[in-house]
Amino acid sequence: MAACSGITAKFWHDDWTGLGPLIDLTAPLGPQFTGLSLDVVVRDVVIGYTWRFSTSRSKNHIINMLKNILPNPENMIESQHDDSYLWKADHHAPSNIFSAAKTWLALYTFAATVPWNKSVWFKGNFLKHAFISWVVTWNRLHTHDKLRN
Structure with a gap:
């Protein structure tokens, strides 16, 4: 997921930061501690030129972690490009071209060939x-x- 404008990228479930889905980093308590719903998009978490929870004085470790890992939202606000979804299989670089063969090889491992x-x-x-x-x-x-x- 390449979040440009943040209009379609899901804040919790899409890998728009390059760190994987944020719900995997924060566990299910992330939405509860931040007050953000599970289906919120990235653009809705930005107020002005900052993240909605960046002014919070909470000592909660999840909020502090999000403050440290999230990119600067100014680039998203000024972006005129739509979000785009990329495919990533195994250790290959993300691409906008989908390959069923590469996906199959990434999901299923092959056993050694038997002599018979x-x-x-x-x-x-x-x-x-x-x-x-x-x-x-x-x-x-x-x-x-x-x-x-």
Whole structure:
């Protein structure tokens, strides 16, 4: 998430600071201590050229942490650009181009290839036979003697 004007970026749930969603940093008590609702957008937390809670004299550690980590809101107020959402998969740089393949690879890890892979899954096989062979290899076929136990 690249928050330019802050009109669409969610204050608690979007990663507009580069530190991850603020709700993850403050825990669920963040909205309670700051008095901000869960669905507030970044622009609504700015009053004038400061953050709504920046003048607070509270000694609460969550408010003090937010004061220290949030960027200067002046750039957002003067920005004419809309907020934009970026995709980030693994350790790659954020991009505005979405790739289902990269997302799949980031979400699911692959196990090592087993030596019998090509014996079961080959071009021209009968899927029913390949599936049964695969189940037998993993010793998961429910045979009559296994069902009795």
